[in-house]
Amino acid sequence: MYHMNKIYLAVFVAGCCAMAACQPMKMDTYEKNVDVPHHQWSTDFxxxxxxxxxxxxxxxxxxxxxxxxxxxAYPYSNIWVIITTQFPGAQPIAQRVELPLEDETGKWLGSGVDDIYEHRIPIQRGAILNRAGTYKISFEQNMRQNPLPDILNVGLRVEKAGHR
Known part of the structure; x- marks a missing residue:
């Protein structure tokens, strides 16, 4: 009898796992960061x-x-970037955006450990992404200096903010 209960339990757990595997995956948060080659952000990257x-x-x-x-050692208080966004089935749209890194007193806005600072800078809150499919978002540094020194990583974070 004990052996039969273990078999039923195993079949039940396997069935639940199979049903969960068939459900489409919903996106709650997407986050990806990429290394900037040689810590020098070129306009080509x-x-x-x-x-x-x-x-x-x-x-x-x-x-x-x-x-x-x-x-x-990053020499500026901000970074200007060109953000290019392409919705599924649409043409890309480019926009120049300033990303502040310091406050007015010269203090870094992000969190830091030793001489490394990390920033998560909002570029759009409450965005409506109303088309299913793949969205493509790219970043190009748009400062006067090229390459831009002492930039280690650049990334994108997209998180659910509630129902429309």
């Missing part, structure tokens, strides 16, 4: 991120962030 939404994900609002990791 344009990291692209691809976020795929399922139809059931399109009823939510999303917050979008740029992640920047740099050394304390």
């Amino acid at each position: 344009k990291p692209e991120f691809q976020v795929t939404l399922q139809p059931q994900d399109t009823v939510y609002l999303y917050n979008l962030y740029v992640n920047v990791r740099h050394k304390d």
Whole structure:
């Protein structure tokens, strides 16, 4: 009898796992960071991120962030970037955006350990991503200096912010 209960339990657990595997995966948070080659962000280096939404994900609002990791030796208080966004089935749209890294007193806004600072900078809150499919977002540094020194990583974070 004990042996039969273990078999039923195993079949039940396997059935639950199989049913869960058949459910489409919903996106709650996407985050990816890429290393900047040689810690020198050239205008030729344009990291692209691809976020795929399922139809059931399109009823939510999303917050979008740029992640920047740099050394304390970074010589500027900000970074200007060109953010290119391509919705599924649409043409890319480019926009120049300032990413502040310091406050007015010269203190880094991000969190730091030793001489490394990390920033999660909001670029859009409550974004409507109302098409299922793959969204492509790329970042190009748009400062006067090229390459831009002491930038370690650049990334994208997309998180669910609630229903529309």
